[in-house]
Amino acid sequence: MIEPKTFYRELDALLATIRIEKTDGDLLPRVIQKLQNTFEETLQISEGRIYEQRGNEMVLVYPADQAEDNLWARIIPMSAEPVQLAIRHRSYIYNRRELNAVFYREELENPGESTAIWIHNQEKQWMLVFRLLPSWSREEISLFLNAVRTSINYRIFTELMEDRLEHAAEIQKSLLPKSKFELKGYDIYGFSQPAELVGGDFYDYFEYDEGNFGVAIGDASGHGIPAALLVRDVVVGLRMGLAQETRLVHTIKKLNTVIQRSTYSTNFVSMFIGDVESDGHVFYVNAGHPAPFLVTPKDVQECPATGITLGFLAEIPLSRSHIHMPPESTLVMYTDGIIERTSETGEQFGRKRLTKLVQKNKDRSPNDLANLIFKNVFDFGQRTAWDDDATLVILKRHKENE
Secondary structure (H helix, E strand, O other), rough: OOOHHHHHHHHHHHHHHHOOOOOOOHHHHHHHHHHHHHHHHHHHEEEEEEEEEEOEEEEEEOOOOOOOOHHHEEEEEEOOHHHHHHHHHHHHEOHHHHHHHHHHHHOEEEEEEEEEEEEOOOOOEEEEEEEOOOOOOOHHEEEEHHHHHHHHHHHHHHHHHHHHHHHHHHHHHOOOOOOOOOOEEEEEEEEEOOOOOOOOEEEEEEEEOOEEEEEEEEOOOOOOHHHHHHHHHHHHHHHHHOOOOHHHHHHHHHHHHHHOOOOOOOOOOOEEEEOOOOEEOOOEEEEEEOOOOOOOOOOEEEOOOOOEEEOOOOOOOOOOEEEOOOOOOOOEEHHHHOOOOOOOOOOOOOHHHHHHHHHHHOOOOHHHHHHHHHHHHHHHHHHHOOOOOOOOOOOOEEEOOO
């Protein structure tokens, strides 16, 4: 009989290993090895094997040494009863001779008794099979293997999701401007800080002829994968529309139709997009986005909304407006993750604090100014994790003769 305190301490250590120990793609073999090294005598289990589903067969993939004198079955049909029992029950103890015989290549006079657990994710399925030694206990084996199975499945699922999130993050990064945007008479800098690995904020630049260019910033409701998927569609649609030299308002209305029909759980997008001319004129559309503001040597001006947030209605009223950037002025575009970050007392950073910070440091470059803003906002929230995506785009016009 197992001494309970020792057993549970060793089981907990094994489960912790499964949850957090780094592996090089050999998680299941390492679990088999640790399990047998620690529990073979205690639980009376041995000869751990791993079968992986390949088509309509379960193929032996561990141990790798499959010598001719190895009696283990190398291939078991998916339709075989032991496999179906493992799939149905997730863990199973085989106490009938004909079931145990399936795990061996040759007819054995006494194949003994076996147990198996079913491991799976959305892409692969495995069956871990162990031979039971004479003094095994059903209760102890069932408790142990179900705990191990649950922990392994969670670890495999987590790794799969992390891989997919990292892939999604790479895709999202590829949508952002890849390098410094060289502009005659202007400097521009953008940065986006997602609250999760992927986020719902975006920004982009568009180069036109004759020294004119465009800049956009937006925020899909929510964050994480649903918002990131919608951002991908919006950025691609925006680039396609502007590449065809379509009018700004028309392009945004077409985007609204795409967003409104979206099947994602998040389907509202606020957006500011401006066409900037070499002489400082900015023609923009603000679809429900927090108002960018222009800091000039003399005052501060806003770029208020010219329409509602995209995605609420199939048809939306939307218009274009205008602002002029004189030399040595700075246009600050941001998402609500900047101004809505809260302090320990629940106070928001706020637009007023952001405006004062820009006015005080208006002579800095866009890059330096953005870094300073992010530092101040991050510190304002006690340097805790971001609870919303936060994005800044800062455009500065040079002096007249630069």
